[in-house]
Amino acid sequence: MLHPHILVTITGANRGFGRAVAHAFTTSSAVSPPSRLTLILIGRDTTALERVQAELKSETTKVVVVGDVQFDEIERTDEWLGKIQTAIEDVRETGPPITKAILINNAASLGNLSQTVARYNWRDIKHYTDINIVSFSALCSSFLSYFRPRTRSADDVHPFSPSLVIVNISSLLAIQAFPYWGLYSTAKAARDQLLKVIALEEASNDVKTLSYAPGPLDNEMQRDVRNTLGDMEQKELYTKMHTEQARSDGGLGDEVGQPPPPHRSRVQLGNSH
Numbered sequence: 417m418l419h420p421h422i423l424v425t426i427t428g429a430n431r432g433f434g435r436a437v438a439h440a441f442t443t444s445s446a447v448s449p450p451s452r453l454t455l456i457l458i459g460r461d462t463t464a465l466e467r468v469q470a471e472l473k474s475e476t477t478k479v480v481v482v483g484d485v486q487f488d489e490i491e492r493t494d495e496w497l498g499k500i501q502t503a504i505e506d507v508r509e510t511g512p513p514i515t516k517a518i519l520i521n522n523a524a525s526l527g528n529l530s531q532t533v534a535r536y537n538w539r540d541i542k543h544y545t546d547i548n549i550v551s552f553s554a555l556c557s558s559f560l561s562y563f564r565p566r567t568r569s570a571d572d573v574h575p576f577s578p579s580l581v582i583v584n585i586s587s588l589l590a591i592q593a594f595p596y597w598g599l600y601s602t603a604k605a606a607r608d609q610l611l612k613v614i615a616l617e618e619a620s621n622d623v624k625t626l627s628y629a630p631g632p633l634d635n636e637m638q639r640d641v642r643n644t645l646g647d648m649e650q651k652e653l654y655t656k657m658h659t660e661q662a663r664s665d666g667g668l669g670d671e672v673g674q675p676p677p678p679h680r681s682r683v684q685l686g687n688s689h
């Protein structure tokens with residue numbers, strides 16, 4: 417009998433929400449024995465990814481690190497797509513058949529929140545788009561074409577096709593506009609829409625997609641929002657939410673340079689972005 421073997425590939429897994437999601441999978445009842453879980457942690461900081469890898473090791477979970485993946489170095493896209501594909505290929509060759517493969521597109525950047533659209537320049541726009549739309553689209557496409565090749569040769573060593581799930585970590589800003597969030601909102605909306613198109617194109621191909629907005633998380637990204645947001649009214653709101661959260665937690669853990677425990681990235685503070 418084929419036991420479930422779930423492969424979860426997470427971008428930006430070295431910290432914040434990506435790290436929290438990796439932890440959540442290892443404790444999920446869906447992957448308790450005899451099921452198997454393999455996590456592929458992707459990011460630019462290999463040392464930080466290896467720290468998360470060490471936190472996650474268990475008997476039923478294998479954790480693989482793919483580091484030095486820089487989404488802004490768009491000319492190196494083929495290189496990092498190749499590294500991710502090699503990691504997946506290794507899992508397929510050395511482990512039990514993968515029954516479900518999940519891609520979690522978590523990595524993202526804020527961009528410059530101190531500027532309105534009138535102050536943008538095209539280089540910053542391109543840089544932001546490379547990280548948050550081009551890399552995302554390239555990774556989704558590569559994941560689909562790897563697991564759903566157009567043609568299969570007779571000597572294909574992987575005749576078993578896992579079900580696929582592609583997730584986009586999104587935001588309320590994908591559907592609701594706020595001043596100073598121009599590029600962030602644009603990228604989240606574009607990412608949501610790409611997954612909707614994939615869902616239609618792959619409807620009969622056992623592929624599901626999900627855009628999930630976690631709501632404000634009391635972590636480093638939020639700290640950057642509080643420090644850089646140009647809109648004073650929103651800045652005050654985010655500061656107030658953080659102060660209330662810190663008071664209820666009894667401290668300001670992530671302000672002293674220590675990574676917060678993974679659950680802090682799941683904290684719901686109120687309005688989502």
Ligand SMILES: NC(=O)c1ccc[n+]([C@@H]2O[C@H](COP(=O)([O-])OP(=O)(O)OC[C@H]3O[C@@H](n4cnc5c(N)ncnc54)[C@H](OP(=O)(O)O)[C@@H]3O)[C@@H](O)[C@H]2O)c1
Pocket residue numbers: 427428429430431432433434459460461485486487488521522523524525547585586587629630631632633634635636637638681688689
């Ligand atoms: N924080 C919130 O309140 C909040 C609310 C709603 C949605 N979200 C969404 O949740 C997701 C996770 O955010 P987070 O809160 O965990 O933020 P975070 O702590 O800032 O983490 C962002 C992750 O993205 C990676 N990343 C950024 N730029 C990259 C690049 N050029 N190349 C490769 N990786 C890059 C970062 O890697 P490095 O460590 O190397 O920088 C980090 O792993 C994002 O999609 C975000 O938009 C966050």
